[in-house]
Amino acid sequence: MAEGGRLQGIEVCVFDAYGTLFDVSSVARGAQAELGERWAALSELWRSKQLQYTWLRGLAGHHADFWQVTGDALDVSLATLGIEQPGLRDRLMALYLRIAAYAEVVPTLRALRAAGLKTAILSNGSPAMLEAAVNNAGLAPLLDAVLSVEAVGVFKPHPKVYGLAGMHFGVPVERICFLSSNSWDAYSAKAFGFQVLWCNRFGQAAERLPATPDGQIRQLDELPRWLGV
Amino acid sequence: MAEGGRLQGIEVCVFDAYGTLFDVSSVARGAQAELGERWAALSELWRSKQLQYTWLRGLAGHHADFWQVTGDALDVSLATLGIEQPGLRDRLMALYLRIAAYAEVVPTLRALRAAGLKTAILSNGSPAMLEAAVNNAGLAPLLDAVLSVEAVGVFKPHPKVYGLAGMHFGVPVERICFLSSNSWDAYSAKAFGFQVLWCNRFGQAAERLPATPDGQIRQLDELPRWLGV
Numbered sequence: 001m002a003e004g005g006r007l008q009g010i011e012v013c014v015f016d017a018y019g020t021l022f023d024v025s026s027v028a029r030g031a032q033a034e035l036g037e038r039w040a041a042l043s044e045l046w047r048s049k050q051l052q053y054t055w056l057r058g059l060a061g062h063h064a065d066f067w068q069v070t071g072d073a074l075d076v077s078l079a080t081l082g083i084e085q086p087g088l089r090d091r092l093m094a095l096y097l098r099i100a101a102y103a104e105v106v107p108t109l110r111a112l113r114a115a116g117l118k119t120a121i122l123s124n125g126s127p128a129m130l131e132a133a134v135n136n137a138g139l140a141p142l143l144d145a146v147l148s149v150e151a152v153g154v155f156k157p158h159p160k161v162y163g164l165a166g167m168h169f170g171v172p173v174e175r176i177c178f179l180s181s182n183s184w185d186a187y188s189a190k191a192f193g194f195q196v197l198w199c200n201r202f203g204q205a206a207e208r209l210p211a212t213p214d215g216q217i218r219q220l221d222e223l224p225r226w227l228g229v
Numbered sequence: 230m231a232e233g234g235r236l237q238g239i240e241v242c243v244f245d246a247y248g249t250l251f252d253v254s255s256v257a258r259g260a261q262a263e264l265g266e267r268w269a270a271l272s273e274l275w276r277s278k279q280l281q282y283t284w285l286r287g288l289a290g291h292h293a294d295f296w297q298v299t300g301d302a303l304d305v306s307l308a309t310l311g312i313e314q315p316g317l318r319d320r321l322m323a324l325y326l327r328i329a330a331y332a333e334v335v336p337t338l339r340a341l342r343a344a345g346l347k348t349a350i351l352s353n354g355s356p357a358m359l360e361a362a363v364n365n366a367g368l369a370p371l372l373d374a375v376l377s378v379e380a381v382g383v384f385k386p387h388p389k390v391y392g393l394a395g396m397h398f399g400v401p402v403e404r405i406c407f408l409s410s411n412s413w414d415a416y417s418a419k420a421f422g423f424q425v426l427w428c429n430r431f432g433q434a435a436e437r438l439p440a441t442p443d444g445q446i447r448q449l450d451e452l453p454r455w456l457g458v
Contacts, residue, residue: 026230052413053438055284060386060417062439072437079434157289184281205308208301209282210291 007195007226009175009216012144013112014179017123018099019047020199020220026100031092034085042077043223045195049073051182054124054155063153064101065126070096097129101137104221109142115229120145122165122178124155145169157188165194186213195224236424236443236455241373243394245409246352246423247278247328249428249449251362257328259322263314271306278302280411283353283384292382294355299325303414326358330366333450338371344458349374351394351407353384374398386417393422408452415442426455 010116014019027045029037035042050073057063064072074092076085112119120143123130127148134140145168152160166173180186184207186198191211198213201219207213217223244250257272263273267276279302279397286292293301307313349372352359355454356377363369365425374397381389395402402422413436415427420431420440428449435441446452 052281052284055281055288056386056413056417056438058282058288058421059384060439061388062420076434076437140255155288157285159290184285188285189290191291205305208305209285210289210293 006228007177007197008179010117010195010227011171011175012120012165012169013177013179013223013227014116014120014122014147015220016182016195017121017125017130017133017183018182019201020179020181021101021105021121021139022099022137023102027092027095030098031088034088035083038081038083042081042083045077045080046074049076058155058158060098063155065150066124066155067126067129070129092218097132098136099133101139102220104140104219106138106222108223109139110229111224112227113142115224115227117227117229118144118169120147120165120168122147122161124149126150130219156185159192162189162192162194177227178221179220182209182211185209190214197223235457236406236426239406239424239456241349241394241398242399242405242406242452242456243349243351243376243409243423244413245407246350246354246359246362246447247411248430249410250330250334250350250368251328251339252331253328253368255345256321256324258351259324259327260317263317264312266314267310271310271312274309275303275308278305284382287384292384294379295353295384296355299358326361327365327436328362331370331449335367335371335447337452338368340453340458341456342371344453346456346458347373347398349376349390349394349397351390353378356380379421383413388421391418391421392421403433406452406456408449412436413438416440419443426452438443 018024024047025043032039050070053069053073109119125148130146130148131190135148147164147168149155149161151164155162165176176194178189178194178196179199181199181201183204186196187207187209190196190213196213198216198217247253253276254272257268263270279299282298282302314410341348357379359375378384378390380393383389394405405423407418407425408428409425410428410430412433415425416436416438419425419442425442427445429445
């Protein structure tokens, strides 16, 4: 699917964090010993409620940071599934700070930096959550910036969030390649004006939202070829 | 759970439409003959994508009316489930205009009106969709107003939407009882300032959102006792 050099003029690669660089399912899987087979259902519901709460809070104007929203989403998910185990909530939240990076992340970031491109995260995550995850995965030396929505106090896909990347690097939006495995994030970032690749890890159907990403990749290591590097 | 007269000073009862007065699952169930067992999966995914698209469009500032969003959500749902049947999309959209009202809706609205209360719908639906559904279910003579988000050009839970009810009736928000079976709608309406009952038809767990409704009912016919009428 990828064609070498198909995206032109890119100076900065900006990555979504959760789902894109970091494997969200690794969190609940980390508690598989005590959750048993329920880990997958918990993982899916937790993620779904987490996103739902960001959109609802954003649209209603009731911002709270992603750490609180993640905990709230975990609470409603545990209650919905009838899971009650002493200390489990705290253990799962602690695992969120050590979320696993996908295997191709480090080599991809290295290849981009070696080609002279700048790299960054732009995420719903709070600064403390992002710092913990980035450090745990050894990504800090490979990133020029870690940008959090907390700078603008509203979640994706509010345009203010996407505006942070161009402002930080002082480059026009069309010189930024934005990557997300979250379809709605990729579509919304395209509507904002970035060049966008949707890292469609699970082969989802195309969304019916106002803008369509410039292309799809299955894993992040296909990115350098798209940039011709 | 209900206690007679627990909500005081109510002059107007405002109902969400889809899920609250109208049974959303009746739409795909209406095509059960051609969908077979897949009708339930389609129904659930269609509703989930429909709501997701309203929140994403609202937060990103890309409004389109609920008829378009409902069609977009149907398209992505059919593609996701691999359902391709000639004409099916149009038949399902036509069924949306004849969506079934829950059995207790007519007697409940009658009881409220007989007690001198005003009644209204406040819905994401476009005016044409709402008019079709209301007329099909015979609700027109039992409603003082049918209010659509199209008057403000953004979906629930944006506060502008909830503001429409007080403006229309010229009453303070605390004299309005808002009812929704959509948990997030009930919670957001409470944060706005209405007195709110969550018609929790399926026994869902409590949400973790900023405000909590004043109470829960299982069906709308419990409402008159809450109002002491």
